[in-house]
Amino acid sequence: MAGFKLEKENVKSKLEQGILKTCAKARLATASWWDTFLRIKDDKDNIIPFLQCTKCFSILSYEVDKTGSSTHRSHAQNCFGGGAASTLRNQDIGVMFRKDNGSLTVAKTAFAEACAKFCAYDLRSFETVNGRGFEVLCQSLLDVAHKHSHPIDAKSIISDPTTISRRVHKLVDERRLELVDTLLSDLKKIKLFGVTTDFWKNKYSSESYLTVTLGKRQLVELQLVERQLDVVNWSQRQLVATIISRIRNWSHEKIQLY
Template sequence: MLTKKEIEQLIDKKNSSLKIVKPTVTPKSSAVWNSFSHIYVKDIKQEYVVCNQCEELLIYKPSSGTNSLSKHISSCQKVKTTASHNQTTINQFYASSKNEPAIPDRVKQEINVACAEFAALDSRSFKTIHGIGFKNLAQKIFDAGKYLPISKDINVEKLLPHPTTISRQINKLYNQKHQQLVSICEKMLEYTVVVDSWKDIHTGIQYCGISLHHINDDWKLYCFVLGCYHYDLESNSAINTRKFVESKLSDYKLQLNENVYIVSDNEPKMLSTFRLNCQRIGCSCHFINKQLEHMFTKKEIDKSPVQCDLAQVLFERVKKIVSHLRRSHKQTKMSKRVQTYSETRFNGAYHMLQVFLDIFDELGLVLDNINLNEYLLLDKEFLEQVCSFLKVFDEVIEQLSDDKQPTIYKVLPLHQRLLNECEVKPNDCEARRLKTVWVLQDVHYISCLLHPSLKQFQIAPHEKSKAMDLVKAELLKRQSSTSSGSSIINITPCSSTKSSTTSKSQQLTPTTQNILLECFDHPAEDEDPVLVPSPEKELTQY
């Protein structure tokens, strides 16, 4: 709950998270509610109400009654004899922008100069000025000036705390936010935990990152980074990794069980770590990135040769030239900065090759004789073909990397989209791995079927029957025991279900603004509506 001063500041700043809502008045309600409105911040009801006439904030708790509100009405000079029953709009509590004091141009110019000096003297990014934290600091200092005597010159250094004081405040702030997050986690019944671990090649220190993802009752997605921890156990065995993750989750009153999903990479250690007492889902982006890494860097996979010789030669030559440009600082003479290849960056090969392609014609003027010979051996047309091929993978990774909304329903159609992009030949080991190693799980089929634009499976008609069977099985599993005598959904193989989509071939366009749109179903023909479908037919009709 916010304090009175904090709510007043939100009103002054016209914060969009604050709402003024007129209460619903019933015959049993007190008459005072015709003159007051509730205050909500981020959809959380506060312990303050606002007078509709004088706009004063008053504390109100249901346990205390409305006596204090009645006293305010009797003393408020602006209360009208007739009160409007319409919902109060928040605009009436905000002053018109026309009435805001004008800031002199001289003051604006001085602030502009001071911001430029701040960025230059402290080596800070220009975007720092627009950061939430910087704006809050500037507003606090500005507000402090209202309470200081005008006649005296105040040294701002007396307002700013010592770095040690700030470090101590950070610990207090962390403890406060940690307790708030613990109180939120205690109420979660179902959630997803994302786990990743890596090792610093320079220091040898191993780290483990854990994040939490939860959808509340209002279908809003919340993402929390629980921490990036130093892995301090004796070994990296699966048992120790599981023990380490569970200990960190217990700090937030969380524990792994059959209702909890774990998303991790697909290394053997992670497969063993989260094999039991949770539902592990492999990171699809990790699947894709590993296959692309194998294509450019491996000669053999599972004792089978990787037949990507031309692509690997191209990759190594570009990588060598990029490394030279980074060391010699000659990239300052080009329109774009070259990017080195990183195994940990998703589709790192594409980003390196694409930037190289963009500045291809500029390279001949900055390379020395040795690297110029390597440059002349490159086939620009082949480089364009490789970048065009990898671009589809990059678009898929971007679609699956959204952190604002769930992406689980996108996995199956985008998986099939990549398979359609790759022409799998009998001796093509790498293309076959994209189909055999990247194994889809039941949740991918179910979530795809439940999406209105993907339910016909026109991108992958051969997968529809499996998805239908899985959804029917889940429906049966959730049926109440009291309905044992009622109609039961008949689980039959969906291959016998009449469907016109299995005979359709999905025509894919090579380039679109959104690759996911290529996977959506075509608009279906209008059918005669069924007024009261039976339970057995409802899922099939869907």
């Protein structure tokens, strides 16, 4: 019995590690208690003789020719108060998004409501829940949910704002170094390039800024490529000297201005 329990715990551990994955019930499985469980498959998509409850995430053994259904029916009644949960409620995120457009519509509706609450509770702009950055955030959350079969408390994965701020600065430094290497390589191949400026003002803070952009013409493809170098606060004195200083600091002394 101890060995059998250990085997179930091993299955659950491999699910959490992503070695094993859950999948929907077989089409021929019509019993109502099936809506409470997901089948489990290995990395080769072979179904193994275990099921996982979609509410408490317990692992139960199941073999078509050997296992009766009374244990599973009883478990479903205990977990969901006498009845099996709805099919939509029990689907894991991967299965739900692979279903027909009807299921996707329901998921989009639920997500839209969550976004509305996010904007309302935190007084965020509606544009906050739009754009490439927000897509990256959502995809990251979906990937986290897919890798873990057990519920995750949102607070446990939300970082402190200070941590986010430090990470932003680190990402900026990493991207700048990558861009410097790219520019150094390009400048060896091209002869035409120019630095342009764009003056703009933040209507909320009334602060003025000057964006410095490097543009280069690729002679082979006849294509203009632009890369933003820096954004300088217009209120600073000695603007020309400030721009040169910023670019030199930005380039980490890899690009020399003559």
